[in-house]
Amino acid sequence: MSAVALDPKTAPTFPMAAKAAMGDAQLRKNVRHATDVIQAKRARVVAEMPDWQDLREAGKQIRQHTMENLDFYLEEFEANCTRAGGVVHWARDAEEARRTIVSLVKASGSDEVIKIKSMTTEEIQLNSALEAAGVHPIETDLAELIIQLGEDRPSHIVVPALHKNRQQIREIFQRTMNLPELGDKPHDLADAARVFLREKFLRVKTGVSGANFLIAETGGVCIVESEGNGRMCLTLPETLIAVAGIDKVIPRYQDLEVLLQLLPRSATGERMNPYTSVWTGVDTADGPRVFHVVLMDNARTEILADEEARQTLNCIRCAACQNACPVYRQTGGHAYGSVYAGPIGAILTPQLQEMHHAQSLPYASSLCGACYEVCPVKINIPEVLIHLRNKVVKQKGLSAEALAMRTMGLIFRSERRFRAAQRLGRVAESPLAGKDGWIGWLPGLLGGWTQARDLQEMPKETFRDWWEKRGKNGN
Amino acid sequence: MATDMVTNSAREEVLRRIRAAKGGVANPEVALAGWNAVERRYKREATRSREAILEVLVDRLQDYDARVVRVMHVDVSSAALRMLTERGAKRMVVPRGLPAEWLPDGFEFVVDDGLPAAELDRVDGVITGATLAIAETGTVVLQNVAGQGRRAATLVPDYHLCVVRVEDVVETVPEAFGRLQATSGLATTFVSGPSATADIEMTRIKGVHGPRFLDVVLVG
Numbered sequence: 001m002s003a004v005a006l007d008p009k010t011a012p013t014f015p016m017a018a019k020a021a022m023g024d025a026q027l028r029k030n031v032r033h034a035t036d037v038i039q040a041k042r043a044r045v046v047a048e049m050p051d052w053q054d055l056r057e058a059g060k061q062i063r064q065h066t067m068e069n070l071d072f073y074l075e076e077f078e079a080n081c082t083r084a085g086g087v088v089h090w091a092r093d094a095e096e097a098r099r100t101i102v103s104l105v106k107a108s109g110s111d112e113v114i115k116i117k118s119m120t121t122e123e124i125q126l127n128s129a130l131e132a133a134g135v136h137p138i139e140t141d142l143a144e145l146i147i148q149l150g151e152d153r154p155s156h157i158v159v160p161a162l163h164k165n166r167q168q169i170r171e172i173f174q175r176t177m178n179l180p181e182l183g184d185k186p187h188d189l190a191d192a193a194r195v196f197l198r199e200k201f202l203r204v205k206t207g208v209s210g211a212n213f214l215i216a217e218t219g220g221v222c223i224v225e226s227e228g229n230g231r232m233c234l235t236l237p238e239t240l241i242a243v244a245g246i247d248k249v250i251p252r253y254q255d256l257e258v259l260l261q262l263l264p265r266s267a268t269g270e271r272m273n274p275y276t277s278v279w280t281g282v283d284t285a286d287g288p289r290v291f292h293v294v295l296m297d298n299a300r301t302e303i304l305a306d307e308e309a310r311q312t313l314n315c316i317r318c319a320a321c322q323n324a325c326p327v328y329r330q331t332g333g334h335a336y337g338s339v340y341a342g343p344i345g346a347i348l349t350p351q352l353q354e355m356h357h358a359q360s361l362p363y364a365s366s367l368c369g370a371c372y373e374v375c376p377v378k379i380n381i382p383e384v385l386i387h388l389r390n391k392v393v394k395q396k397g398l399s400a401e402a403l404a405m406r407t408m409g410l411i412f413r414s415e416r417r418f419r420a421a422q423r424l425g426r427v428a429e430s431p432l433a434g435k436d437g438w439i440g441w442l443p444g445l446l447g448g449w450t451q452a453r454d455l456q457e458m459p460k461e462t463f464r465d466w467w468e469k470r471g472k473n474g475n
Numbered sequence: 476m477a478t479d480m481v482t483n484s485a486r487e488e489v490l491r492r493i494r495a496a497k498g499g500v501a502n503p504e505v506a507l508a509g510w511n512a513v514e515r516r517y518k519r520e521a522t523r524s525r526e527a528i529l530e531v532l533v534d535r536l537q538d539y540d541a542r543v544v545r546v547m548h549v550d551v552s553s554a555a556l557r558m559l560t561e562r563g564a565k566r567m568v569v570p571r572g573l574p575a576e577w578l579p580d581g582f583e584f585v586v587d588d589g590l591p592a593a594e595l596d597r598v599d600g601v602i603t604g605a606t607l608a609i610a611e612t613g614t615v616v617l618q619n620v621a622g623q624g625r626r627a628a629t630l631v632p633d634y635h636l637c638v639v640r641v642e643d644v645v646e647t648v649p650e651a652f653g654r655l656q657a658t659s660g661l662a663t664t665f666v667s668g669p670s671a672t673a674d675i676e677m678t679r680i681k682g683v684h685g686p687r688f689l690d691v692v693l694v695g
Contacts, residue, residue, distance in 0.1 A: 037677040054517040061513045069509065071493045072501035090486040142683065143674040159674055166675055186675040190683050202592045218659050228630060228670035228685025235626045236592050251510050253659040257652035268673050271535065272612035275685060276665035286625040286662055297489045305496035
């Protein structure tokens with residue numbers, strides 16, 4: 001069993017969840033430490049690439065080009081994967097994807113599956129659907145195993161257990177693997193996971209994976225990983241089921257020469273991750289004999305239809321934006337109420353909800369642009385954030401805030417009204433200001449300002465008043 | 476069949492949504508022209524001398540905790556002898572088509588004829604060749620061809636001894652993909668150092684599920 005899943009439909013708003021997260025000193029320390037480490041590693045391996053900006057530009061253009069021709073490349077992938085012995089399924093939404101995967105697992109005759117880390121399966125809450133159907137999912141990525149055994153939720157796209165430190169992980173493993181003597185050195189913990197999972201790798205006959213890239217030209221699938229758990233799951237079982245968003249397709253095999261340089265350096269700060277696997281359909285002498293791919297929309301076509309936000313789909317899920325984000329680094333991932341946290345989550349999640357939920361996320365940013373700077377495919381996240389804020393405002397219709405802004409506009413357009421408002425403001429604020437000239441509390445909607453900071457009292461005399469007086473006195 | 480109908484209608488619906496979203500059906504010629512127009516100003520060719528490339532490869536492999544030795548052709552088996560002895564390996568699995576002259580005397584070599592995973596779990600290690608190696612990233616590329624074998628055989632054993640010929644070493648990732656294009660349909664694994672994880676406090680820990688020990692013999 002797992003904890004209540006991160007579901008944008010039921011999650012509290014970001015400010016509320018963030019406030020709770022900010023009170024957790026341990027969480028903040030863990031997140032800060034982990035993101036500091038990864039940012040330093042990334043900076044080092046990016047700096048040794050004189051052509052990094054050229055790679056980013058090529059990456060951006062490849063992804064943009066793919067989205068512009070998405071139907072063509074998906075059909076090409078389907079044809080080539082099928083020719084090579086794979087079976088391609090399509091799913092309009094999460095529900096259809098879950099149903100398809102569950103029935104494929106059932107058809108494989110297995111009541112347990114070994115899983116490669118996949119945020120797409122997290123997005124569609126596949127594990128609870130499998131459990132409900134009597135199938136036991138076993139997470140094999142170390143971080144996902146920590147999450148599963150700790151009945152926790154992912155907080156980062158690449159390192160889902162980033163919010164846990166080694167002592168906390170040891171406690172989870174001691175308890176769930178029955179290893180009271182387990183040490184807390186990272187090595188001890190990795191060894192424990194190796195022993196715990198090896199027997200499962202050798203025994204379980206069905207594997208479930210996501211995909212980093214689907215190669216249209218060849219019908220091949222690419223999975224990027226570190227531990228070898230991915231290779232185990234995609235090599236040893238008899239049946240392999242991969243689920244991927246329709247955005248994961250790339251045109252050509254050769255495009256990997258760009259994306260496989262951008263992704264590992266951005267994600268884990270490595271020149272290349274330990275293992276990258278590419279396979280095409282079924283090979284009777286090597287690997288699973290049955291291979292399925294589920295191509296899932298789940299609101300991605302909604303994003304595609306919005307020209308200003310379409311670049312959201314270019315994401316290759318490296319999480320560099322999360323590591324760089326001053327907001328994420330304070331709150332950690334859970335506050336975003338979605339498996340996609342941080343800057344990319346702030347634009348992806350509300351759009352995957354077709355703007356019906358998670359409307360507070362586009363505001364979970366100071367628009368500092370750190371995310372844009374590190375994005376390996378140059379997604380202009382601040383631009384999309386503003387675009388989505390605009391959508392949220394329009395959606396709200398005439399709110400109190402919109403009305404206040406409209407009134408402000410009216411006041412600022414006329415000198416007479418502006419002066420009158422200043423006079424009125426001075427009178428209105430006088431009972432609120434302290435002796436030191438600072439206001440610590442404002443009523444109603446204005447209280448949002450004073451929740452986190454004081455407001456300075458307006459000066460007794462405005463610059464204009466002073467200037468006019470000075471003119472009269474002639475000095 | 477009912478399920479096929481569901482799948483087909485999902486397929487039609489998703490494609491319809493995509494076409495509606497971007498205003499029409501993609502044209503293959505336009506797609507081809509668009510792909511060709513992608514600006515590829517990044518480094519695609521080698522810029523170092525052959526010797527410098529090999530030095531970079533050795534450096535990067537060692538940086539990721541692989542051990543590397545460089546030998547002449549005739550000395551592969553003696554290098555293998557030293558490495559196997561140091562690793563304490565006695566029983567090794569080998570793929571079909573591995574050059575017999577690479578194998579030293581005094582060890583048991585089991586040819587992989589589709590051994591069950593449990594059998595692979597009981598050998599001390601595996602010896603293979605490689606399709607190529609990428610210097611800049613310290614990567615060895617394996618494919619399921621003669622001399623390299625099935626993916627499971629280089630995965631389940633805890634120790635991998637990989638023989639790389641110097642003529643198969645390229646400097647950059649794009650050069651590697653240029654060479655791999657013709658065999659892009661083969662199952663291909665890019666291996667950069669022994670298995671590792673950074674899932675605990677983002678600290679790289681060597682050795683999780685794949686081989687925890689990787690030795691590379693660079694030949695020529």
